[in-house]
Each structure stands twice: as structure tokens, then as C-alpha cells.
């Protein structure tokens with residue numbers, strides 16, 4: 001049995017009570033930290049200062065999702081602030097190999113994300129240099145959007161590409177994930193499920209995490 005790993009996105013948390021919100025997701029596997037710069041995506045969220053505070057508050061590994069233009073310029077701030085996993089967007093960078101190597105040299109795991117409109121084939125040269133791939137299941141920018149049907153086919157294509165290259169990165173999905181689709185995405189190859197509104201919108205976050213994990217465990 002392979003248990004799905006759950007990464008609640010604190011973009012959907014109540015920022016005025018962030019400490020309690022983090023405590024409420026203690027049963028999860030990672031904290032998903034969505035950085036938005038108002039350029040790569042239309043929205044703004046939080047930066048390295050709040051990441052440092054989150055790292056002081058929780059023992060859980062923090063999965064930093066950089067939805068920013070030119071991540072080479074700002075990645076150092078997040079590594080310094082204690083990011084455990086750094087995900088950059090394939091669409092936002094120029095030198096993917098250099099960026100992934102830099103992240104690993106700082107002792108973090110390197111992860112590359114693709115938007116729904118980017119084909120899996122774009123990842124072939126970088127796949128041997130990353131620890132995780134994030135397949136976006138919505139166009140990034142906001143929490144609470146609906147899962148794009150057809151994402152499971154991309155997960156299948158990613159699985160074939162990885163096996164043809166002889167690599168086995170973790171596969172993460174992000175956007176509109178919840179109990180209704182956890183089983184499908186995991187059957188198609190997802191290992192890590194990001195869930196924002198499905199966790200923080202639930203009355204009992206512990207129960208929500210457990211329910212999504214069970215649905216995704218195969």
C-alpha cells in the first residue's frame with residue numbers, strides 16, 4: 001500500500017491566526033506555501049519573511065511553490081528562510097538545470113512545476129535533476145478553483161516519460177484537489193496532494209486530511 005501524502009496550502013488559511021491554522025494541520029505531511037508575485041500570476045500572497053515565521057512554528061517540512069517570474073532572482077531568499085522543497089515553474093525560468101542544482105546544493109529538494117497548458121514533454125531534459133514534479137491541475141493564481149479534467153492523462157504521460165528516462169521523482173498535483181478526485185489522481189500517478197480549500201474549508205482539518213489521504217491511498 002502506498003499512502004498519499006497531503007500538503008495543505010496555507011493560502012486558504014486565516015492569516016490573522018496563522019499559528020493556530022498551522023496547528024490544525026499537524027496530521028499532514030507537508031505545509032504547502034504558495035508564493036505569488038503579481039506577475040507570473042495575477043495575485044500576491046506572501047514572501048520569505050512569513051516563511052521564516054512558519055518555519056519557527058512548525059516541524060513539518062515546507063513545500064515552497066514559487067509562482068514568480070525569474071525565480072533565479074529570488075530563490076535564495078526562500079532557501080535562506082528554510083524551504084525544505086522548492087518548486088519553480090518551468091514557464092518562468094531560463095536555466096532550469098542551474099536552478100535545480102542550486103536548490104539541491106542548499107540541501108533542499110528541487111521540484112519543477114508545469115501549468116495546465118504546458119506539455120509534459122517539455123520536462124524531459126530537466127527530469128533527471130529534480131526530486132519532484134508538480135503538475136498543476138488549475139491555472140495558478142487563486143485557491144478554490146475547479147480541477148481541470150484531463151489532468152489525469154498528463155499524469156499518465158509523465159509516468160511513461162519518467163520510466164523511459166529511468167527516473168522516479170515524486171509527483172505532486174495542485175489545484176481543485178479533494179476527496180472527489182484524490183483516488184483518480186493517485187491511480188494516475190500522483191504521490192503528493194496539495195489541498196487548500198478542501199482542508200481549510202472543512203470544519204475539522206484533521207478529519208479532512210485523513211479522508212483525502214485514505215481516498216488517495218492505493
Ligand code: DX5
Nearest residue numbers: 009140141144175176196197
Ligand atoms: C493555486 C495554488 C494552490 C492553491 C490550491 O494557484 O498553487 O496551491 O492554493 O488551492 P485549492 O486546493 O483550493 O485549489
Ligand code: ZN
Nearest residue numbers: 034065174194
Ligand atoms: Zn500551490
